[in-house]
Amino acid sequence: DMEVAIKVVVVGNGAVGKSSMIQRYCKGVFTKDYKKTIGVDFLERPIVVNDEEVRLMLWDTAGQEEFDAITKAYYRGAQACVLVFSTTDRESYQAISSWREKVEVEVGDIPTVLVQNKIDLLDETVIKNEEAEGLAKRLKLRFYRASVKEDLNVTEVFKYLAEKYLQR
Numbered sequence: 001d002m003e004v005a006i007k008v009v010v011v012g013n014g015a016v017g018k019s020s021m022i023q024r025y026c027k028g029v030f031t032k033d034y035k036k037t038i039g040v041d042f043l044e045r046p047i048v049v050n051d052e053e054v055r056l057m058l059w060d061t062a063g064q065e066e067f068d069a070i071t072k073a074y075y076r077g078a079q080a081c082v083l084v085f086s087t088t089d090r091e092s093y094q095a096i097s098s099w100r101e102k103v104e105v106e107v108g109d110i111p112t113v114l115v116q117n118k119i120d121l122l123d124e125t126v127i128k129n130e131e132a133e134g135l136a137k138r139l140k141l142r143f144y145r146a147s148v149k150e151d152l153n154v155t156e157v158f159k160y161l162a163e164k165y166l167q168r
């Protein structure tokens with residue numbers, strides 16, 4: 001009975017909440033001053049999908065995305081991907097297509113989901129709903145609005161990815 005382990009990469013511009021999302025999902029906490037480096041390559045969490053035990057390994061970056069310096073080792077063997085942008089950062093929204101391409105070049109067409117984080121800051125939004133939905137449609141991706149801070153839709157994102165991976 002082989003256990004399934006899935007390498008998930010979480011990509012997007014700096015400060016959109018990637019590390020916080022990984023921390024939230026794997027450790028159940030949210031800290032405002034979360035350090036950029038977690039000291040390990042990934043955090044993991046088991047999840048049961050269709051009576052099958054799956055281990056999700058969520059790979060974090062050490063902030064290299066700000067310098068466009070993510071190494072091939074980060075993407076190597078990735079089996080699923082979370083593309084993240086922030087409600088309060090238009091550049092992060094505009095960068096999504098190029099993040100998608102980077103992942104595709106390295107590992108091909110893997111199960112992917114689009115996430116708009118920081119939905120708790122909707123009052124300060126710089127992205128119209130139609131724009132975000134249009135992007136998801138163009139990229140043919142399932143779209144979630146989430147708040148890592150308020151723990152909104154985070155588990156749903158990873159459950160969807162695990163299901164999508166097992167369906168292949």
Ligand code: GDP
Pocket residue numbers: 013014015016017018019020021031032033034035036117118119120121146147148149150
């Ligand atoms: P990363 O650079 O993409 O890894 O982003 P971080 O996880 O380091 O988060 C950047 C900042 O955004 C930190 O101050 C977080 O506390 C904050 N943050 C992350 N998620 C949320 C969220 O859902 N809502 C709000 N208001 N802040 C968030």
Ligand code: MG
Pocket residue numbers: 018019020036060061062063
């Ligand atoms: Mg980070």
